[in-house]
Amino acid sequence: MTAPLLDVRDLSVEFPLRRQRLQALDGISFSLEAGEVLGFVGESGAGKSLTGAAIMGLLEPPGRITAGTIALQGRRIEDDAASVRGGEIGMIFQDPLTSLNPLRTVGDQLVETIQLHLGLSGEAAEARAIELLEEVGIDPERRSAFPHEFSGGMRQRIVIALALAPEPKLIIADEPTTALDVSIQAQVLALLRRLCKERGAAVILITHDMGVIAETTDRVAVLYAGRLVEEGPTADVIAAPRHPYTAGLMASTPNLDAVSVDTVLPQIPGSMPGLTALPSGCRFHPRCGDAMAECARIAPEFADGVACHKYSAVGSMKGKGASNGG
Amino acid sequence: MLVILARRLAQAGLVLLLVALISFAIFRFVGSPVENILGQEATVADRNELIERMGLDDPIPVQYARFVWKALNFDFGISYRTAEPVADLIASRLPATLELAFISALMALAAGILLGIFTAINRGGLLAGFVMTTSLIGVSLPTFLIGVLLIWLFSVELGWLPSFGRGETVKLGFWETGLLTASGLKSLILPAVTLGLYQMTLIMRLVRSEMLEVLRQDFIKFARARGLPERMVYFRHALRNTLVPVTTVAGLQLGSIVAFAIITETVFQWPGVGLMFINAVYFVDIPVMSAYLLLVGTLFVLINLIVDLLYLAIDPRIRDRNLRGG
Amino acid sequence: MDRPDTSPPTMMQRILASDFVFDFTRAPLAMLAAAVVLFLFIIAILAPLVAPTNPFDPASLNLMNGFTPPMTPNMFTGQSFVMGTDDQGRDLLSAIIYGLRVSLFVGVMSVLLAMGIGVSLGLVAGYVGGWLDNLIMRIADIQLTFPSILIAMLIFGVLRGIIPPDLRDEMAIFVLIAAIGLSEWVPFARTVRATTLVEKEKEYVQAARLIGLRRGQIMWRHILPNVIGPVLVIATITLALAIIAEATLSFLGVGAPPTEPSLGTLIRIGQDYLFSGEWWILAFPAVTLLALALSVNLLGDWLKDTLNPRLK
Numbered sequence: 036m037t038a039p040l041l042d043v044r045d046l047s048v049e050f051p052l053r054r055q056r057l058q059a060l061d062g063i064s065f066s067l068e069a070g071e072v073l074g075f076v077g078e079s080g081a082g083k084s085l086t087g088a089a090i091m092g093l094l095e096p097p098g099r100i101t102a103g104t105i106a107l108q109g110r111r112i113e114d115d116a117a118s119v120r121g122g123e124i125g126m127i128f129q130d131p132l133t134s135l136n137p138l139r140t141v142g143d144q145l146v147e148t149i150q151l152h153l154g155l156s157g158e159a160a161e162a163r164a165i166e167l168l169e170e171v172g173i174d175p176e177r178r179s180a181f182p183h184e185f186s187g188g189m190r191q192r193i194v195i196a197l198a199l200a201p202e203p204k205l206i207i208a209d210e211p212t213t214a215l216d217v218s219i220q221a222q223v224l225a226l227l228r229r230l231c232k233e234r235g236a237a238v239i240l241i242t243h244d245m246g247v248i249a250e251t252t253d254r255v256a257v258l259y260a261g262r263l264v265e266e267g268p269t270a271d272v273i274a275a276p277r278h279p280y281t282a283g284l285m286a287s288t289p290n291l292d293a294v295s296v297d298t299v300l301p302q303i304p305g306s307m308p309g310l311t312a313l314p315s316g317c318r319f320h321p322r323c324g325d326a327m328a329e330c331a332r333i334a335p336e337f338a339d340g341v342a343c344h345k346y347s348a349v350g351s352m353k354g355k356g357a358s359n360g361g
Numbered sequence: 362m363l364v365i366l367a368r369r370l371a372q373a374g375l376v377l378l379l380v381a382l383i384s385f386a387i388f389r390f391v392g393s394p395v396e397n398i399l400g401q402e403a404t405v406a407d408r409n410e411l412i413e414r415m416g417l418d419d420p421i422p423v424q425y426a427r428f429v430w431k432a433l434n435f436d437f438g439i440s441y442r443t444a445e446p447v448a449d450l451i452a453s454r455l456p457a458t459l460e461l462a463f464i465s466a467l468m469a470l471a472a473g474i475l476l477g478i479f480t481a482i483n484r485g486g487l488l489a490g491f492v493m494t495t496s497l498i499g500v501s502l503p504t505f506l507i508g509v510l511l512i513w514l515f516s517v518e519l520g521w522l523p524s525f526g527r528g529e530t531v532k533l534g535f536w537e538t539g540l541l542t543a544s545g546l547k548s549l550i551l552p553a554v555t556l557g558l559y560q561m562t563l564i565m566r567l568v569r570s571e572m573l574e575v576l577r578q579d580f581i582k583f584a585r586a587r588g589l590p591e592r593m594v595y596f597r598h599a600l601r602n603t604l605v606p607v608t609t610v611a612g613l614q615l616g617s618i619v620a621f622a623i624i625t626e627t628v629f630q631w632p633g634v635g636l637m638f639i640n641a642v643y644f645v646d647i648p649v650m651s652a653y654l655l656l657v658g659t660l661f662v663l664i665n666l667i668v669d670l671l672y673l674a675i676d677p678r679i680r681d682r683n684l685r686g687g
Numbered sequence: 688m689d690r691p692d693t694s695p696p697t698m699m700q701r702i703l704a705s706d707f708v709f710d711f712t713r714a715p716l717a718m719l720a721a722a723v724v725l726f727l728f729i730i731a732i733l734a735p736l737v738a739p740t741n742p743f744d745p746a747s748l749n750l751m752n753g754f755t756p757p758m759t760p761n762m763f764t765g766q767s768f769v770m771g772t773d774d775q776g777r778d779l780l781s782a783i784i785y786g787l788r789v790s791l792f793v794g795v796m797s798v799l800l801a802m803g804i805g806v807s808l809g810l811v812a813g814y815v816g817g818w819l820d821n822l823i824m825r826i827a828d829i830q831l832t833f834p835s836i837l838i839a840m841l842i843f844g845v846l847r848g849i850i851p852p853d854l855r856d857e858m859a860i861f862v863l864i865a866a867i868g869l870s871e872w873v874p875f876a877r878t879v880r881a882t883t884l885v886e887k888e889k890e891y892v893q894a895a896r897l898i899g900l901r902r903g904q905i906m907w908r909h910i911l912p913n914v915i916g917p918v919l920v921i922a923t924i925t926l927a928l929a930i931i932a933e934a935t936l937s938f939l940g941v942g943a944p945p946t947e948p949s950l951g952t953l954i955r956i957g958q959d960y961l962f963s964g965e966w967w968i969l970a971f972p973a974v975t976l977l978a979l980a981l982s983v984n985l986l987g988d989w990l991k992d993t994l995n996p997r998l999k
Contacts, residue, residue: 091586121588128586133579136598137678138605147597148587181677197587376829387841391848497988498981503931505938505951506973509958513969517961524962617834624836627939628958642844642941645852650844661832 038109039066040237041090041205046103046113048082048089050310057310059085059098061261064337069204072228072238074252074269076245076284078307081258083241087207090239091126092116107204122152125198127227129210131190135182141193142178145200152201167196171226188219195227199234206231209241224251245288249273257281260307260318267340277341279323317344369669373662378429380658385428388438388651389417397441397647437652442644447652451634456536457527458622458633464549465557466615473561474607477568482595484573493569499562504621508555508628515551523548525630556625560614567610572603605676612668616661720985727979731788738781743946757967771967773956779967782953783975789949790979793863794930798922800868801929805875806918810906812876813883824880827873836932838870843941856944863942867932874921882914916994923987931980950976 048060060082067073075083088094090105093116105113112119120126128134136144145164149155155163165175171192173185182190191211198206208227212220228251231238240252248255248269256266257278265278276282283303305322308314314321320330327344335342388394394415395408403411412418416427431437437447476492483489516524528544530537539545575581576599584594623635630636634653641649730737757771757779771779808827812820830838843866850858886892887910895905936942937951945952950972957969 093582093585117588121586126583126586128579128583130579134583136580136584136602138601138676139598147589147593151590151593152588183678194583197583201588379829387845387848391845497984500984502977503935503938503980505935506954506977509954509961509969509973512958513961513966613832616832617837620834620837623840624935624939639840639939639941642840642847645844645848647848650841654841657833657837665832 038106040069040071040108041067041239042104042106042109043086043090044104044106046086046089046105047101048085048094048098049101050098055311058313059261059310060089062103062337063258063263064103065256065263065266067205067237067239069237070232070235071254072231072240072252074248074255075239075241075258076243076248076255077258078243080260080307080309082261083243083258084209086258087126087209087239087241089113090116090207091120091124093120093126121148121203122201123203124205124207125201125203127191127194127198127206127208127211130214131187131194132182132214134194135190137182140179140181141185145178145193145197148197148200163200164196167200168193170199170230171196187215188223191215191223192226195223195230199230199236202234203236205237205239207239207241210243211240212247213242213244220247221250245273245284257284260313261310262318262334263337263342264319265341265343277346278319278343279325279345280319283322317342365673366670369666373666376662377659380662381429381432381655382425384432384651384655384658385425387654388428388647389421389424391647392645394647398439432652432655437655438648440641440646440649442641442646442649447648450637450649451652451656452535453537454632454634454637456538457631458619458626458635460538460540461549461552461556461625461631461633462615462618462622464553465560466618468553469557469560469564469618470611470615472557473564473611474568474604476561476565478572478595478600478603480565481569481572481576482591492565496562496565499558500566502559504555504559504624505628507558508551508625511551511555512628522551524551527632552625552629552631555628556618556621559621560618563614564607564611568603568607571606572599575599575602578602601675605672608671608675609668612664612671613661616664619657619660714989716985717989720982720989723978723982724986727787727975727982728791730784731791734784734788738778738784740778740781742777742782742785756965757971771965771971773968774960779971782948783950783972786948786950786953786972787975787979789860789943789947790930790933790951790976793860793867793933793943793949794926796864797867797871797929797933798926800864801871801925802875802918802922804868805872806879806911806914808872809876809879809914810883810910813880814887814902814906814910820880823876827876830870831873835870835928836935839866839932839936840939840941842866842869843936856946859942859944860947863933863936866936867929870932871925871928874925875918878917878921879914882917883910886910886913920987920990920994923983923990927980927983927987930976930983934976934980950979 043066044064046060046063047058050057050059063082063086065073075086077083085094085098088098089100090112092112094100100113103113104111105116107119107123135141142161142164145167146157146160149160149163149167150157153160153163164178168175168178173189173192173196177185182193185193195211206227211227212223215223224247227238230236240247242248252269254267255269255272257264257272257280259280265272265276265281272281273285276285280303283301286301287303289300303322308318308321314331316332317323317326317330317335320326323330325345330344333344335344335347339346394417395403395411399407399411416424419427435448437451439445440447440450443450476496480489480492512524515522523544526548527539528546528548529542530539530545531541532538539549581594581599584598589598619635622631622633623639625631626633626635627639634656637649638653640646641653735741755772773779773782808823812823843862846862846865847855850862855862883906892905892909895909900908933942933949934951934954937949938955940955943949943952948956953972954969954976957965957972960966960968
């Protein structure tokens with residue numbers, strides 16, 4: 036059996052503060068096959084971006100990985116992310132306005148990346164840069180322009196070209212379209228998806244937008260307060276969310292097929308707890324309509340694609356009545 | 362570009378006129394010019410004659426205009442103390458100050474930038490911490506104490522370097538230089554170090570904090586995510602962006618070297634304009650004070666102007682904004 | 688375990704539990720600096736009680752005692768001095784204690800002056816706005832272009848020019864305070880103005896205006912309390928600057944008069960004896976000045992870091 040492209044087991048990340056330690060990620064596990072698009076969804080602070088940063092070895096100090104393994108094609112990289120960063124794994128950030136060095140031309144930054152990773156000479160790198168710009172739909176003649184001379188959407192295309200330049204096996208895209216105009220979000224996402232599929236590169240797409248997940252990803256992972264609560268094929272999760280949080284998330288997203296002006300979208304009551312004041316047991320239980328007594332005491336194990344007592348032994352023994360209350 | 366240049370020049374001219382106004386006010390209203398020149402025993406007739414000759418009964422704006430006109434022709438009046446024309450005094454002493462200031466500035470910039478980068482990159486490191494703590498002592502050490510300490514060490518204890526004066530000088534036209542003789546160079550070392558040390562510490566701390574600020578930005582994170590090695594991240598991307606704001610402040614700092622030369626020149630009895638000024642303050646030699654203010658003011662305005670233009674040259678964003686804004 | 692104490696914490700308990708005190712006890716350098724500053728202030732205030740002699744009392748001087756090295760008996764009089772004596776036979780320790788008094792007095796008074804001017808102008812500029820704001824901030828900008836020590840020298844020279852020659856020495860200390868104070872007001876004004884601009888728009892200020900409180904009352908009671916933190920930081924940093932500025936001016940001979948020597952004046956005198964081997968006349972005042980300036984600076988740096996954690 037061959038190893039998956041990326042395999043993450045029990046990943047935990049901590050931020051030691053002055054008087055306490057914040058556990059920002061708690062035992063996250065997932066894996067990804069070549070060419071697959073996996074979406075990470077959750078509220079801000081749930082740990083989506085941290086997961087990406089941890090894989091890249093780009094956690095902001097004092098944050099650090101305290102447990103777990105990350106393997107790329109069977110090779111452990113959690114202590115040596117620098118060896119794959121930018122080469123085998125590329126990353127795209129939220130804000131294309133600030134992702135590019137404002138004082139250097141875009142061509143300069145492209146050529147620099149290509150030379151570094153592909154070891155091409157100046158002229159060959161230049162030629163490759165031109166190809167890449169054409170592929171992402173930027174006029175190659177403009178490679179001597181500075182980042183501020185491009186619009187937001189064009190800048191994100193340049194950022195995609197930069198991430199794809201070294202022919203990576205995996206792209207981590209952290210909210211790649213959040214900072215863009217709604218009208219061009221879909222274009223940029225489609226471009227990213229198409230280019231990655233063509234190259235057989237896998238994508239981890241981090242977003243808080245269920246709409247983006249539905250349109251772009253093959254599989255989806257839902258994070259809540261530093262824990263993975265549900266994971267599965269996107270179509271299945273959307274059609275039949277199992278975790279109450281996922282269900283709430285789905286319900287509060289406008290349905291593109293049947294939107295009527297009068298529809299009032301239901302909201303999940305309350306808000307996600309901060310990492311300094313996590314509830315005991317299941318972290319979602321104070322906001323959960325289906326919560327049972329053990330939810331406040333015992334944290335549910337992640338099993339069969341969901342972490343919820345409704346589907347565990349504890350829940351099935353005592354909580355049958357509550358499970359289909361909604 | 363020409364429009365910006367014209368606007369900056371006009372602004373500079375306005376500030377200069379303001380500085381001239383203050384100089385004029387000091388010249389005209391602090392103490393009585395007549396009494397200072399003639400002494401208190403002069404007859405009424407003598408006084409009236411002098412008032413007439415100096416135009417002291419003309420309307421104030423006319424006197425101001427005359428003051429500016431004379432200053433433009435390098436006529437700053439007569440020193441109360443030595444009865445020499447102030448312009449001659451300045452001309453004979455300016456080369457000494459400029460040579461001292463130039464060498465110190467060069468030293469402060471080179472060492473300051475290098476140490477600033479070093480301490481920013483190695484933040485938290487032992488050696489960087491040591492440099493930072495030492496620099497705090499450097500900032501706390503008053504310039505004159507540094508000078509006295511250097512004299513004690515290198516002149517009194519070791520006897521290596523002279524403790525006062527410029528040594529032998531060579532006349533090149535009107536310019537009397539100490540840079541061409543061995544004794545002149547030896548005499549320059551201690552004053553230049555004294556004058557440059559404080560500025561060096563400031564520039565170092567400034568470069569450090571700016572660099573840390575730049576390193577926090579997204580494009581640095583993205584540069585790391587592109588897999589650039591740290592060396593390239595620091596020197597190709599962070600350094601240039603650091604130097605943009607540093608240029609401004611460093612420029613102004615260098616201007617203040619001329620002002621701080623007053624202290625160094627007094628400690629080392631360096632025959633420059635600073636020593637001349639401090640004597641003028643002590644003996645209330647108003648024309649010399651007023652002329653010195655005008656001189657330093659002009660210098661500062663010039664430096665400001667150069668820094669502004671330099672800024673335009675370095676940062677493409679500002680260049681474009683200014684061009685578009687007209 | 689007994690019933691937990693449910694009474695609300697006292698003021699003292701709250702202060703002791705605050706992050707501020709927590710950080711302070713974790714910063715040995717800052718604590719040491721604070722101790723040095725406190726010690727020097729107490730000595731300066733109690734100068735007549737702690738100094739062995741009054742260095743300004745001619746009766747206490749004996750020229751035979753001149754140039755006595757520290758801790759060694761004088762070869763003529765047999766008297767011994769901890770830090771030695773100067774050319775006039777003046778006990779150096781006493782001179783330093785009295786000099787410290789002058790340095791600290793000038794330093795504190797000029798900070799208070801700068802603070803008074805800066806805070807008032809900042810409040811007015813921020814709250815009233817308009818052309819007044821423009822005028823004040825333009826002056827501040829121009830003044831900021833020049834090093835404050837240069838401004839202080841100029842003001843010193845101008846004030847000396849205005850004062851009749853026979854009063855110059857007598858007024859020197861006040862001229863010094865005015866010169867340093869006037870050269871350091873800008874940072875106060877800028878900070879206070881910025882805070883005022885923010886606070887002015889807040890609802891409670893709008894409400895205070897609606898119920899008819901006068902401008903002065905609003906500025907004084909509602910806006911001023913918000914600027915105390917930053918003003919304290921600036922005041923500490925400015926105190927270090929003012930102490931150094933005073934010492935510099937006095938060293939250059941355009942500061943404290945010979946009749947009331949400050950630490951800077953003592954160093955100026957000491958420099959003359961550097962070449963003839965009487966090192967202590969220079970060394971002890973210099974070390975005192977250094978300890979003072981460094982401690983105040985450390986304290987200011989620590990305050991800045993603590994109140995502004997992002998800059999750490």
